[in-house]
Amino acid sequence: MSAWTVTAVSHRMLGPMIRLEFGEGPGFDLTAQEAGILARALAAVREGKSPVDEVYMSPIASNGDFSGKVAPDGINVAAAEPISLGWDEVDKMAAALAALAG
Structure with missing residues (x-):
């Protein structure tokens, strides 16, 4: 199980954002629209x-791109050390993103 969080944050130029972070790994600041799109994509897969x-x-306010390879047992998020998310975690992440996206 990977440690990840989804929180509401504010960008000094873009306003309200949603931050998806993976413990010590990558983090992504998403607009509400981007978070909603990512949530729907994860749920569809x-x-x-x-x-x-x-x-x-490729989120507008982040320096890095979100890339997750689909595997039989979940998604592997690209990072220096790939982050494996089981399908239950993918469901929870999609729900958390969707909840904040509105």
């Missing part, structure tokens, strides 16, 4: 509605 092998997003 989890539910088998999207046959993609990667979930990718």
